[in-house]
Amino acid sequence: MTVLEVDNLVKSFEDRGVVRRGSSARSVAVDDVSFTVGAGESLGIVGESGSGKTTIARMLVGLELQDSGTIAVNGRTLVRSQSSRARLRRAKDVQLVFQDPYSTLDPRLTPLECVEASLKVAQRGTGHDRRARAKELLAQVGLGSREAGLRPRHLSGGQRQRVAIARALAADPAVLVMDEPVAALDVSIQAQILQLLDDIRRESGTAYVFISHDLAVVRQITDRALVMQRGRVVEADETAKLLENPQHPYTRLLLASVPSPSWNPAEVSRLRAEMMSDMRDAEGIRT
Template identity: 60%
Template sequence: MTKAEPALVVQGLCKSYPLPGGGRTAAVDDVSFSVAAGGSLGVVGESGSGKTTVARMLVGLVRPDAGTIAVNGRERTPGQRGGGKLPGLSRPGGGKAARLRRAREIQIVFQDPYVSLDPRLTARQCLQGALRLHGRYEGEAAATRVGELLDQVGLGKREADARPRGLSGGQRQRLAIARALAVDPQVLVLDEAVAALDVSIQAQILQLLADIRRETGVALVFVSHDLAVVRHITDDTLVMRRGRTVETGPTARVLDAPKDPYTRLLLSSVPREGWDPAETVRLRGELAGATRAD
């Protein structure tokens, strides 16, 4: 069987921020990965590991200092040329049309959809607005497509006519997913997209995402601190610590037979039957000692 071509290729991604007293700190340092068309990658790490910065750079909310991002072989990083690590990037070109084209390539779903949904619009109006913005459908065709999107994420007529405050957390997340899918993206980034939901609702959303991936062939980049969720939804996993990649590979291998001490620490921190928190403390101490020695 021929391996699917990458939908997303990221090479040498870097981002740093100024420190109050001078100097800079690296939020993301030389991160590279690829995701096959229809594939799924988990990006995991503790708070401050840089995983959310990576997600925001993928969709253009944060501009990289260096590195490239390409979708289906076409580079989308504004201003970058030649793959070199430049100290800065030039202003994005192409105006509104180029920005919309980039938005159609990669869409993002956030942890809290309520803050990204217009409280004045019903679910139906929200989807109509997304289609109109990108010039996807008009008239009856738009109405039909909205119905298809609502059905795809399991929202009925009552939810279609409700505003965000009239929807549950799970329903709002379904609407956010439908809005992202409205432009037929090649890549869907999910930044802690189920972290705020009850466990039973998490399972429903994860099954929905698995169904969407199978039906549409969209590639998923799933940013999460929850290793159980990552195990369920991803083919491959990238582990980040202090802005750098410490381990990457098939999810089953990374989570069942981790090679890096930091990955072992993350796994030891998950409560389970027979869990010994003292082991987590020991591993963290060993890792801190090794870091100081380096």
Template identity: 45%
Template sequence: MSLLTIQNLSVEFPTRRQLFTAVDKADLSVEPGEIHGLVGESGAGKSTIGAAVMGLLERPGRIASGEIMLKGEQISGLDADAMRGLRGKKISMIFQDPLTSLNPLFTVREQLTETIQAHLDLTPSEAKQRARDLIDRVGIPDPDTRMDQYPHQFSGGMRQRVVIALALCTEPDVIIADEPTTALDVSVQAQILDLIKELARERQVGVILITHDMGVIDDTTDRVTVMYAGKVVESGPTEQVMGNPQHTYTRSLIAAVPRPTIKLHRFPQISYGGRETRFAIEDLASHWPKVENDPDKPLFEIRNLTKRFLQRRGLLPWDRDYFTAVDDVSFDIQAGEVFGIVGESGSGKSTVARMIAGLHPVDDGSVTFDGKLVSDLSDKAALNAYRQDIQMIFQDPFSSLNPRMRVDEIVAEPIRHHRLMEGKAIKKRVDELLDQVGLGSGAGQKYPHEFSGGQRQRISIARALATQPRFLICDEPTSALDVSIQAQILNILKDLQEHLGLTMLFISHDLPVVRQMCDRVAVMKEGKIVELQNTDDLFASPQTSYAKELLDLMPKLDDLSTEGLNAAE
């Protein structure tokens, strides 16, 4: 008998106009000690299955048919009180963003002991000891001190460990992990996944791992179920599904995964159930201004860049504590080059990018652009010209787009700010940009919430291209996107670099993506550059122990099928 069995499950969401089926007759089972992966594009129904098992479907969502069995007993259809007794005690969930599942007003100790006492018959002192043991168990150092700290005092990886401790504190039979490592860098991701594998092996906990990261699936799971548009299209042992996929959609999904050992000219696109939205690079290139770059002179010269942030305020200078986020960093970026920066969270990658963009003031050192010292651009005209040449694409397109503005207003904003056009010419230019990024001019009348994550990132790209910049800063532009949408966005960025000669700074914790996109890569640790090499040389022969450690932690993806890759090499 399976630990968890889902049979013929259908989940529906009635709307004013129609009945939307989020999950359509899905079957899935989890054995004790098994990690079962659930993959598919955004909207495939993965998280809906997790919510249905937990009894957390948002109204008016409902289970229309099928059943969910835990150890042979049906749990679908139980009333709210009965589900509340199961939730947390028998079935626990690890959410994607640990901050949403931790209360910022309570210490870690208070949150753990409250959950323990709600489900287990323990005294306050026994609950506190159990909480302390759990914090130690999930690998948080100095548990006696960290227990009395608040969630904001922990890093992203440490907060995720706290969430895992919360999920384990009642000794559940099943854990549902919904994108538990999406926002984490490669080293912290490896720690979290090793912890989940250890728990499944030692305590025979059944795990449903929901993710769009095929490397995580390949390295972590025992079995995998692939979903598309609410339906299960393929299921089986991970080795078989990843290495010899049978369904067209699974083959397309695997082909779109960036590989650390094969450099592709373009990423293969999902060919099942739709087609790639065309990016009109030829139309864009036809009226892009031609800039003559000096081949003997770098476009950017970064020298001894340093940035400190105030940690503790004080009336007197010696009472203040500062944290050095970037420490004496120097490098050049050649015109037309894609320069990558990698490193763990907190290594200083994004801070460097923000100083180059002028979003953070420089404490020490200098930034020189096209032979001109940026700090000397004091007059308004010169500063505006620099800002017109430098544009940024952020990690989360939704938070970087004003939800109260229509898309055409968002794209037109930088054109108006820099006074590049007036009147009807602005509307024509915005319509052209939206057409060129594959959204169509009609998208301008909509608001950001009406688009998917990949479409919102296309809006961000259209806005970044509105001023016809010479330099793009891409700060984790695909980390929140599933693999098929990631392939589309990366292809757009490749086209921009190849056809327009755009220079880019590409920041990511996804090393296979960096392998595909960048010409040279700087490896940062604790605010310093510890290694800088050509991309091929870095991946083939890293020179520092830290770079070797990062590359060793990278999913190897050796078992993934290579079907469909040859034509793109």
């Protein structure tokens, strides 16, 4: 069952200070991107900085509005609006977990108060019910009563990210979008958070859109993956197939650029040259 359907998404931004033929120039950040995600499925979006993946995340949750194209959840097209009503409706369908949980948590609220506030915004239950549900959600992400009563400054990075995940789950979203959710964490904590996310997905059937530059993380947490370059999807396949047998020069370059004991800078340079020479001829998306 398809939960999220994205069709022909386009987003451009004004190039400040650059004028062409009397009007401000624009840079295309996302160029005709389409994909679907099924119930309980995890889709990875990978690419280097500036490839457009974070812009897609922001459009999915309504922080940016697309120039054209549609986003639908469970067959219902999301309204292209940033009105309070439209944003609240979208928040019940799609939630976002950011890379830096500390900057997105209210420093005045304890985790329990934070999750309760999200339940209230999502109009989930009464005051007593919200308190009980908040405790359940925090327990689900591995936070007990002690951590639930601490301010964010007293929590570790991993604990803060657990709070952010519980807050996102409070809305009971159909789609959970994660933008580099473990990039700021130690490797050992990354593994714990990734396992937690995988467990939640399998238990709840929530659809994931997982954005990362870390191919090892994408391999671990996603079923399918898209590779983005300069705003376009250049390759897509099941994650294992895509990473083991990449077809597009850019995908091969991304894989060759990952440091390893056998890492070869000369091979990276060769692939980059190949990519640049083939860029104009490389077509679309592998299916």
